[in-house]
Amino acid sequence: MPLVRIDVLDGHDDDTLAALGDAVHVAMTETIDVPDDDLFQVINRHPAGRVRYDPAYLGVRRDDGIVFVAITMRAGRTVEQKKALYRRITELAWEKAGVEPRNVLISITENELCDWSFGEGLAQMIS
Amino acid sequence: MPLVRIDVLDGHDDDTLAALGDAVHVAMTETIDVPDDDLFQVINRHPAGRVRYDPAYLGVRRDDGIVFVAITMRAGRTVEQKKALYRRITELAWEKAGVEPRNVLISITENELCDWSFGEGLAQMIS
Amino acid sequence: MPLVRIDVLDGHDDDTLAALGDAVHVAMTETIDVPDDDLFQVINRHPAGRVRYDPAYLGVRRDDGIVFVAITMRAGRTVEQKKALYRRITELAWEKAGVEPRNVLISITENELCDWSFGEGLAQMIS
Numbered sequence: 143m144p145l146v147r148i149d150v151l152d153g154h155d156d157d158t159l160a161a162l163g164d165a166v167h168v169a170m171t172e173t174i175d176v177p178d179d180d181l182f183q184v185i186n187r188h189p190a191g192r193v194r195y196d197p198a199y200l201g202v203r204r205d206d207g208i209v210f211v212a213i214t215m216r217a218g219r220t221v222e223q224k225k226a227l228y229r230r231i232t233e234l235a236w237e238k239a240g241v242e243p244r245n246v247l248i249s250i251t252e253n254e255l256c257d258w259s260f261g262e263g264l265a266q267m268i269s
Numbered sequence: 270m271p272l273v274r275i276d277v278l279d280g281h282d283d284d285t286l287a288a289l290g291d292a293v294h295v296a297m298t299e300t301i302d303v304p305d306d307d308l309f310q311v312i313n314r315h316p317a318g319r320v321r322y323d324p325a326y327l328g329v330r331r332d333d334g335i336v337f338v339a340i341t342m343r344a345g346r347t348v349e350q351k352k353a354l355y356r357r358i359t360e361l362a363w364e365k366a367g368v369e370p371r372n373v374l375i376s377i378t379e380n381e382l383c384d385w386s387f388g389e390g391l392a393q394m395i396s
Numbered sequence: 397m398p399l400v401r402i403d404v405l406d407g408h409d410d411d412t413l414a415a416l417g418d419a420v421h422v423a424m425t426e427t428i429d430v431p432d433d434d435l436f437q438v439i440n441r442h443p444a445g446r447v448r449y450d451p452a453y454l455g456v457r458r459d460d461g462i463v464f465v466a467i468t469m470r471a472g473r474t475v476e477q478k479k480a481l482y483r484r485i486t487e488l489a490w491e492k493a494g495v496e497p498r499n500v501l502i503s504i505t506e507n508e509l510c511d512w513s514f515g516e517g518l519a520q521m522i523s
Contacts, residue, residue: 145339145376149438156318163321182374183321184276184337186313186440194417194437202515209446210438212468214339214376221510225519232517234514243460243516249468250511251401256348257377261329262370263359265352273505283445285482291450309501310448311403311464313440341466341503383475384504388456389497390486393480 143258143267144170144215146183151193151206158239159185165234165241166211173226174219195247207245209235216267217252224250270385270394271297271342273310278320278333285366292361293338293369300353301346322374332371334372336362343394344379351377397512398424398469405447405460412493413439419488419495420465423448427480428473449501461499463489463493470521471506478504 146166150159163183170176195208211231219227228248234242255267273293277286290310297303322335338358346354355375362368382394400420404413417437424430449462465485473481482502489495509521 145337145374160321177326179323179326179328181321181323182337184313184315185319185321186315186438187319188438188440191414192439192441194414194435194439196433196435199431199433199435200514200520204515210399210436214378221519221522224510228513228519229517232513246513246515246517247399248513249507251378251468251505251507252511253376253378257379258352259355259359259373259375260327261331261373262283263356263358263373265348265355266327268348271479272464272501287445287448304453306450306453308450308453309464310447311440311442313442314446376397378451378505380503380505383478384506386482386486386502387454388458388500390483390484390500392475392502393454395475 143180144176146214147212148183148185149193149210149212150185150187151208152187152189153206154187158241159187161239162209162235162241165238166231169227169230169234173230174223202244204245207242209241209246210250211246212251213248214251214253216255216258251257270307271303271309271340274339275310275312276320276337276339277312277314278335279314279316280333281314285368286314288366289336289362289368292365293358296351296354296357296361300357301342301350329371334369336368336373338373339377339378340375341378341380343382343385397434397435398430398467400407401466402437402439402465403447403464404439404441405462406443407460408441408443411440412495415493416463416489416495420485420493423481423484423488427484430467456498458499461496463495463500465500465502466503466505467504468507468510470512
């Protein structure tokens with residue numbers, strides 16, 4: 143159910159983007175009970191200057207290897223699960239895609255089970 | 270008021286994208302009381318591999334004709350209205366744009382009336 | 397912490413887009429207590445027809461100079477703060493980027509402090 147938007151700057155090749163998507167997905171399956179086959183992602187690669195970031199906010203050094211991961215999912219995960227999710231995304235982004243932990247920004251937006259249709263015009267989560 | 274983001278892969282031509290936008294908009298006017306002239310959409314067409322999806326999650330077969338429809342709107346619609354919205358978007362996407370029902374994924378995120386400005390720096394919904 | 401998505405049509409040059417991003421950021425620092433160095437934005441420039449809008453909804457005239465500003469931030473700002481934010485974004489978009497007030501659409505989506513990681517896999521807002 144999560145719908146994940148990943149935004150990066152030029153400089154990440156296609157294989158890296160796929161590996162990054164995989165990293166986020168695997169982290170969700172491991173930490174917040176997302177099924178293996180519940181994969182929906184949009185990955186956007188932008189020209190220089192179109193992903194804008196502060197290079198030092200909260201003491202974290204960032205550069206143009208920056209990755210924004212925006213997750214929309216149903217409410218219900220605990221704070222501890224979210225903390226585990228952030229850790230695991232960051233670990234796997236490094237292992238699988240070579241993205242440095244300092245360059246991974248994550249944001250979650252929550253909705254409800256009735257807010258999803260996975261095809262055929264049905265609200266599968268509440269049927 | 271809804272702000273709609275539609276993401277598709279290459280292979281949908283410009284006319285199809287416009288028809289798809291129309292389908293989503295008309296469905297909203299018919300099922301959730303969106304005014305005819307309350308139209309705000311961003312349509313993104315991505316290179317191969319950048320819209321990632323599982324081809325069988327929840328028993329629905331999907332392919333590269335996949336369409337993600339992400340709707341941000343004020344809270345207040347009932348579950349029955351949302352179900353009707355999903356059905357109607359899917360019907361009209363097929364009728365108007367030739368998008369198969371199995372390929373339509375929909376996600377809703379809600380906010381409040383005070384969370385919108387429609388120009389001139391005003392919060393028109395709460396004035 | 398806000399993650400800001402800005403969508404425009406072709407016709408805005410690179411300098412205008414950067415100035416527009418600056419306008420939104422400065423407005424947030426002035427009206428809703430966003431720190432100066434809390435800057436995270438994605439700016440997308442789209443081909444003709446991909447940002448769709450009604451040219452007169454609520455009596456505001458819009459044209460292809462349209463700008464969608466979608467802000468995700470933690471809950472807690474008052475209605476008065478949001479009104480001030482809309483006014484200030486619109487003023488600064490005109491002053492800094494030459495974007496007309498009638499062409500600025502703004503939408504806010506809120507989440508919680510635990511919904512953010514600013515790098516290193518940490519949930520800095522709740523540590």
